[in-house]
Amino acid sequence: MTRLVIQIPCLDEALTLPATLADLPRSLPGITDIRVLVVDDGSRDDTASVARAHGVEHVVRHTHNQGLGRAFRTGLDQALKLGADIIVNLDGDGQYRGADIASLIAPLQTGSADIVIGDRQPARNPEFNLLKRGLQWLGSHAVRTLSGIDTPDAVSGFRAISREAALRLNILSQFSYTVEMIIQAAHRQMRVVSVPVSTNPARRPSRLFRNLPHFVGRQLVTMLRMYAMYRPTRLFFFSGGLFALLGLLPILRFLLYYLAGDGAGHIQSLLLGGVLTTVGFLLFVAGILADLIAMNRQILELTLEKVRRVELQDTETPSHHDDL
Ligand SMILES: Nc1nc2c(ncn2[C@@H]2O[C@H](COP(=O)(O)OP(=O)(O)O)[C@@H](O)[C@H]2O)c(=O)[nH]1
Ligand SMILES: [Mg+2]
Numbered sequence: 410m411t412r413l414v415i416q417i418p419c420l421d422e423a424l425t426l427p428a429t430l431a432d433l434p435r436s437l438p439g440i441t442d443i444r445v446l447v448v449d450d451g452s453r454d455d456t457a458s459v460a461r462a463h464g465v466e467h468v469v470r471h472t473h474n475q476g477l478g479r480a481f482r483t484g485l486d487q488a489l490k491l492g493a494d495i496i497v498n499l500d501g502d503g504q505y506r507g508a509d510i511a512s513l514i515a516p517l518q519t520g521s522a523d524i525v526i527g528d529r530q531p532a533r534n535p536e537f538n539l540l541k542r543g544l545q546w547l548g549s550h551a552v553r554t555l556s557g558i559d560t561p562d563a564v565s566g567f568r569a570i571s572r573e574a575a576l577r578l579n580i581l582s583q584f585s586y587t588v589e590m591i592i593q594a595a596h597r598q599m600r601v602v603s604v605p606v607s608t609n610p611a612r613r614p615s616r617l618f619r620n621l622p623h624f625v626g627r628q629l630v631t632m633l634r635m636y637a638m639y640r641p642t643r644l645f646f647f648s649g650g651l652f653a654l655l656g657l658l659p660i661l662r663f664l665l666y667y668l669a670g671d672g673a674g675h676i677q678s679l680l681l682g683g684v685l686t687t688v689g690f691l692l693f694v695a696g697i698l699a700d701l702i703a704m705n706r707q708i709l710e711l712t713l714e715k716v717r718r719v720e721l722q723d724t725e726t727p728s729h730h731d732d733l
Contacts (some may be wrong), residue, residue: 412438413514414467414493416446416484418477420480420500423454425612429499430463432507439518448481456501467491474488476583486576489721496570502612505567509606513569516602519537523574523599524590526560527567527606537609544625551632552588558593560603563588564628567606574599576717579710582634585617599648641703645696649689656685660732711717 415433419426426447433445446467449462451474460468469487471480487497495517496652507529516522531537531545545562550565556579566585570578577597580586594601618624636645660682666675717723 410441411494412442412492413440413489413495414444414488415497416488417499417501418448418484419456419501420478421452422448423456423459427460427463429503434507434510437511442514442608446488448480448484449683450474478580478582478584478586481586482580489575489639494572496575498568500566504608504719510604517571522602523571524594524601525569526603527565528603529608530539530605531562552591556592558595558601577714582631585708586607588631595641621665621686641699642696645699649692653686653689659732
């Protein structure tokens, strides 16, 4: 028996949700049971009752808007509790097509991936303007640098996730889960693949893309955080080394003058050099601390995963190796 849970995080989707739901497949090869789960993130319209009226068995509601990242996490937790073997996430605005779910979950069914991302082919998609294409390219590039995972459409909301992967993901961002999921997956040795999908024309303007600086700012913060989280030594040792090197220059300058018998007039250089090398040293220490904290986080993550398994009475042996 293989159960698929299709989760739809929604903010004020009462108008578009009926069409999105109607488009979902009723049966799929290799799937014995399909459940639909709507996460209503504190909508001000009647998203939740519309979902129920259209036959959605599982609706979870946040009493207050918590953001897509949190809503996604609520959805994963609930889907796991519902006994999902495979979880598919798609948007409530009907951008993605139910017909693509079969090819999206195929790599999970054959065991050749842990996470599958629906690739909207941003470079060719007529729905994306030049600006959005450029952004997509930049974003996917940044994600590849951070994670080593090559995803043509890093911010796609159309994804399939195996139960194992869902048990091990800990989405912390509030704004969105998309980029964080890929970077976490990379660091937990999960296999992420992309599958081309088609899209429906936009029925309403994006809620996540309020304006360019807002969207880019939020995604940048996520990436920086991820970088500090997963590559703390690299980040801090590199910046620390840079400061220390910069600090050495004025110190050298002072020494040269000093040796030439003219040290007294160049104490400022010594001072500046001293401050810069001290900052460098502090960053270095911060790197060591961050590394220790990262080790701690890994232990917490393993604990959390095991707690989840106990909570869900998931007795299957994990299909991965602990990466501690
Ligand atoms: N839970 C939650 N979902 C949101 C929020 N903002 C947007 N969404 C949902 O996230 C999905 C994608 O949002 P959308 O506005 O279509 O952004 P797009 O991906 O840029 O098209 C939709 O299902 C929205 O209902 C939010 O603040 N919280
Ligand atoms: Mg949309």
